[in-house]
Amino acid sequence: MTENEPLHFHYDVDGNNFTSAGEASVQVKRMLRQMGFHPDLIRRISVAMYEGEINMVIHAKGGDADVYVTPECITVVLKDVGPGIKDVNLAMQEGYSTAPDNIRSLGFGAGMGLPNMKRYSDELKIDSVVGVGTTIEMKFLPA
Template identity: 75%
Template sequence: MEQNEKLSFHFDVDGNDFTSAGEASVKVKKLMRQLGFSPELTRRVSIAMYEGEINMVIHANGGVADVYVDEDCLRVVLADEGPGIADIETAMQEGFSTAPDNIRALGFGAGMGLPNMKNYSDEMKIDSIVGQGTTIELKFKVN
């Protein structure tokens, strides 16, 4: 984790170890508590980021996560160099999943990750190129 001047945080998400997936989100949750964000916002940000982190480990062999604290909003940017999402509209449907059976056995892959990220954030933008990777930006308004 590196902290820059404009209050942003950078995390590397290790794609080789499902056991450690979510470590960055745990850190962000702690940081948000320390920075005095409301429990409700902290919960929404950490759940959405956790889903994103899990997705990167399942589908893209990891990636990077950046959290930017702006004056009126908090942004989480998750970027990977995985296979990309061919049909974003279909991927956004609740229950649609391409996760393999071994991931389902671990309690994930119900096709709720992306819809959940959308539900818990105020704005979600997905940029994906098949064969190159996916970048997801989540925005949360800070009142």
């Protein structure tokens, strides 16, 4: 590894196991603690990543989570081959949700997923094509 090449961590987010959602963010959290990042930054990343993981499980039967870490920036890329987001602006509104009732009855699908990802990240990029899939890229900058 050269000095500028980011550390890369890959996780498969299992779409068949609802209760396993959030495992990747817990592992990332530990790794970032080991590298000495500030607890508040680590919390922001784990909250945003957790929301992303849940979204992939609810809407897209899982996907891939990739985390790239440099001392200056942590990038989280969540990629799925799910149904895609029809109206990104609408999905960004708090309380808007297309989650089915059975998911909502479990306390998820409150329409806070994307808004929280935006709130907790420093930069959020959504690339979604209906019927093809969604890729979300979040950047987090240490204070």
